[in-house]
Amino acid sequence: MNRLLSAIPVVLGITIIVFLIISLIPGDPATAILGSYATPENVAKINKDLGLDKSLPERYLIWLGNIIQGDFGRSFSLNRPVIDEVMERFNATLILSGTAFILCSFLGILVGTISAARQYTLTDKFITFIVLIGISIPSFFLGMMMILTFAVRLKLFPVSGMYAIWGGGDLPDLINHLVMPSIALAIVATGVVARISRNAVLEILRQDYVRTARAKGVKERSILISHVLRVAIVTILPVLGLQAGFVLSGSVYIEIVFQWPGVGRMLVDAILKRDIILVQGGVVFVSICYVFFNIAVDVLQRVLDPRIR
Amino acid sequence: MIDFLKIVAKNRLAAFGGILLLIIITLSILAPILPLKEPNITNTADRFMVPFEGGHILGTDHLGRDLLSRLLWGTQLSLAVGFAAAFIAATFGSILGAIAGFYGQKTDNIIMRFIDMLMAFPYILLALAIVAALGPGLFNALIAVALVNIPFFARNIRGVTVTLANKEFIEAARLSGMSNFRILIVEIFPNLLPMIVIAMSTTVGWMILETAGLSFLGLGSQPPQADLGSMLGEARSALITNPHTSFVPGIMIFCIVMGINLFGDGVRDALDPRLKKGSLIRPLPQTIYEGGDTQPQPSTKLLSVQNLSTQFHVNQDIYQSSNDVSFEIQEGECLGLIGESGSGKSVTALSITSLVASPPGVIKKGSVNYKNQNLLALPYEELRSIRGNKISYIFQDPLTTLHPLHTIGDQLLEALQAHDSELSASESISKSKELLKSVQIPNPDNLWDVYPHQLSGGMRQRVCIAMALINDPELIIADEPTTALDVTVQAQILNILNSLRKERKLSILFISHDFGVISQLCDRVIVMYAGSIVEEGPVKNIMQQAAHPYTSELIKCVPQLGNKEHALYSIPGNPPSLNQLPEGCAFANRCKYKQDQCLKESVPVSSKDNRSYKCFYPVGGVA
Numbered sequence A: 001m002n003r004l005l006s007a008i009p010v011v012l013g014i015t016i017i018v019f020l021i022i023s024l025i026p027g028d029p030a031t032a033i034l035g036s037y038a039t040p041e042n043v044a045k046i047n048k049d050l051g052l053d054k055s056l057p058e059r060y061l062i063w064l065g066n067i068i069q070g071d072f073g074r075s076f077s078l079n080r081p082v083i084d085e086v087m088e089r090f091n092a093t094l095i096l097s098g099t100a101f102i103l104c105s106f107l108g109i110l111v112g113t114i115s116a117a118r119q120y121t122l123t124d125k126f127i128t129f130i131v132l133i134g135i136s137i138p139s140f141f142l143g144m145m146m147i148l149t150f151a152v153r154l155k156l157f158p159v160s161g162m163y164a165i166w167g168g169g170d171l172p173d174l175i176n177h178l179v180m181p182s183i184a185l186a187i188v189a190t191g192v193v194a195r196i197s198r199n200a201v202l203e204i205l206r207q208d209y210v211r212t213a214r215a216k217g218v219k220e221r222s223i224l225i226s227h228v229l230r231v232a233i234v235t236i237l238p239v240l241g242l243q244a245g246f247v248l249s250g251s252v253y254i255e256i257v258f259q260w261p262g263v264g265r266m267l268v269d270a271i272l273k274r275d276i277i278l279v280q281g282g283v284v285f286v287s288i289c290y291v292f293f294n295i296a297v298d299v300l301q302r303v304l305d306p307r308i309r
Numbered sequence B: 001m002i003d004f005l006k007i008v009a010k011n012r013l014a015a016f017g018g019i020l021l022l023i024i025i026t027l028s029i030l031a032p033i034l035p036l037k038e039p040n041i042t043n044t045a046d047r048f049m050v051p052f053e054g055g056h057i058l059g060t061d062h063l064g065r066d067l068l069s070r071l072l073w074g075t076q077l078s079l080a081v082g083f084a085a086a087f088i089a090a091t092f093g094s095i096l097g098a099i100a101g102f103y104g105q106k107t108d109n110i111i112m113r114f115i116d117m118l119m120a121f122p123y124i125l126l127a128l129a130i131v132a133a134l135g136p137g138l139f140n141a142l143i144a145v146a147l148v149n150i151p152f153f154a155r156n157i158r159g160v161t162v163t164l165a166n167k168e169f170i171e172a173a174r175l176s177g178m179s180n181f182r183i184l185i186v187e188i189f190p191n192l193l194p195m196i197v198i199a200m201s202t203t204v205g206w207m208i209l210e211t212a213g214l215s216f217l218g219l220g221s222q223p224p225q226a227d228l229g230s231m232l233g234e235a236r237s238a239l240i241t242n243p244h245t246s247f248v249p250g251i252m253i254f255c256i257v258m259g260i261n262l263f264g265d266g267v268r269d270a271l272d273p274r275l276k277k278g279s280l281i282r283p284l285p286q287t288i289y290e291g292g293d294t295q296p297q298p299s300t301k302l303l304s305v306q307n308l309s310t311q312f313h314v315n316q317d318i319y320q321s322s323n324d325v326s327f328e329i330q331e332g333e334c335l336g337l338i339g340e341s342g343s344g345k346s347v348t349a350l351s352i353t354s355l356v357a358s359p360p361g362v363i364k365k366g367s368v369n370y371k372n373q374n375l376l377a378l379p380y381e382e383l384r385s386i387r388g389n390k391i392s393y394i395f396q397d398p399l400t401t402l403h404p405l406h407t408i409g410d411q412l413l414e415a416l417q418a419h420d421s422e423l424s425a426s427e428s429i430s431k432s433k434e435l436l437k438s439v440q441i442p443n444p445d446n447l448w449d450v451y452p453h454q455l456s457g458g459m460r461q462r463v464c465i466a467m468a469l470i471n472d473p474e475l476i477i478a479d480e481p482t483t484a485l486d487v488t489v490q491a492q493i494l495n496i497l498n499s500l501r502k503e504r505k506l507s508i509l510f511i512s513h514d515f516g517v518i519s520q521l522c523d524r525v526i527v528m529y530a531g532s533i534v535e536e537g538p539v540k541n542i543m544q545q546a547a548h549p550y551t552s553e554l555i556k557c558v559p560q561l562g563n564k565e566h567a568l569y570s571i572p573g574n575p576p577s578l579n580q581l582p583e584g585c586a587f588a589n590r591c592k593y594k595q596d597q598c599l600k601e602s603v604p605v606s607s608k609d610n611r612s613y614k615c616f617y618p619v620g621g622v623a
């Protein structure tokens, strides 16, 4: 509960920063915000809606008040309320990023642990090498290569999109479309998580309590799982929270490459069309969701670690 | 600096990364003077040529432009933008961080709050918002990427500054009347520089990738200007028909980022002292044993350690922690093992069941005879069935030796279950609780679901003792079990051990640096110095009259009530370093009785009755 309250200043800060950035736009705000949609009626309307003739702090408060009521303004390029569009798109992003996040957490920890437990063996070297490639390859390039190989050449998966245009729409169809983009999105984060897990596990293996477990005669496998991994997960959790941000960020590229109808693609389109209100709404909405996600990670950490309970 | 480069160069991967980067950077810098075709001349007739067609080494793109030329110019642009972004982020981030760290208090609070807010964003959203406000364009993308990375620098530099600001030379500068601002510029900034450079080297790859990413999205460089990202972005529409146009810029970005990662890792490893010491090496479940199939001498005793030599190999140095050590423990005997810290007593004790962290530890030779088998040469599974079952340990600091995330109850049960106990679940629990009572924990139920950090040191050590006893072992090895505790608690723990010992006829190997503790508990004692046993005999006789000068010094260290001078006595001088032990007596540099002979010849062991010692000129002429 306390953690939830502590989110309030952060969320306020996010809104202030976004608001300030958007207000940086040089020139008449109404024209700037509307861009190519700056018809006289629209200008008059937005001036009234947002109180653009008022001072900066006043405008912020009005805007904030609207947001709290769930009103993120209206997109001019799409001619619909921002919140409706964002919610719809966010759903798609969540499916993609969530899958990639789960993938990178499990795979990363698994691979990193194996690598540490087999330090300096061929397995370890092989994993380290793959991880190095994984963290160096730009996800958008990887995505393109995957499309070329698995979709175009091998015809294993659809080239792009979230559902098939004809006759799709069910879960198997979604999964079929999800495989490539989620893997492409997860690769970099998996590499990072694997690296950190490997180091964490190596560090923990040197701890006195591992020696105690060995002195007790506990089997090496259960030492690894119940002693080492247990602590490793607690130390890796904050990193996972951070990685979620990276996955969410990377999803912008992946959504473009795979034509995934998510928030990232919406934002890029909106920027190119100079639909500032849509950008503003999308950024604020997703950022706030991310704040709450991090709170959840924090709470989970407390649950798993009795020392900070 | 030279040393540093040497270390980096030794790391083959880092060197490879460095060279790869160097080649790329050189080529891109040389782009203006290389005999390249014009990057921006379009010639639709020549579009989508494959590599080597029509004199285009890498082929042409969708407008018939020479790809090699575009690649090098694009690389130059991408590198320049990435480095510029890193530089801007480093400058502003470091300034913010240094100010926050140096002035502290309110300034710190305000700045760091702001930084935290920036970090609350998924970074690309912030970048997108900035680009949205400023409009697409390479310069704006650069600004966005730089801004987004400011928090990283601010945080790191703040941390370093805080530690610097508390250093003595800063205090001195203050006292000499230097203004805060001057201190910041003259004293602190030069010390921050290496840190800033490192932070830059670890993030520049990121920033190149990020700016390329924004360009890829069409938000960065605008045509005809092209960096690697926008080249890839333009090539995407022809991905399926002409993939080579995508490969060219894509692989280049990959090479740059990998080069920076490899090189950066090498730099970090070279600077991280932990890695130098090789401490991030995983200790094997069993110490490496190089004694082959050494057969131990037959022995009638419970356990007989024979010619044990354990070494640590760190970098080029060999530390001889336990040097040809031999001793025996009888059934029901409590044998003390005493020495200063670093004398090799713990290593000796851990060697018995191959628990020495390895690498870097190696058991060079020797054997441990337990029931006519050499413990050191046992296969892992057989050793495991002895550890904690027949031979168990109690360690020094129960806070670090108990697992922090498991309850006391679970840890006790685990010790029991590790050895396939035939007890049912409820029997196991009641046996564990019974044991907790026997170490004078009156209400085991209250303790069962508690975590180690919630207990006092004394309670924790009782738990450890109970855990060591749980499989009714034949030998308990107690490695300084009372050292981390208060004096009164120490006495309680010693009492518990003493009464358990009598009740259960336990054999104990009790390690301590304190003759007072040893004399309360042990029958016999062996004294170790610099990895070797220097004296051995019944505790009573040795306390009365030590033979080895080192032993008598150790006895002098025992605090005596009412004698304040004694309470503070510690042996003057330091033991020799274990990687360069002297020819003669290792104690010679601290010994009052030293003669020339002691320095030249290695000292033989003399023994008489049940005592032995390793000294040419024993104290009080005991010989």
Ligand code: SF4
Binding pocket: B548, B549, B550, B585, B586, B587, B588, B591, B592, B593, B594, B595, B598, B603, B614, B615, B616, B617, B618
């Ligand atoms: S051998 Fe010599 S130097 Fe060594 S302890 Fe004995 S008297 Fe001292």
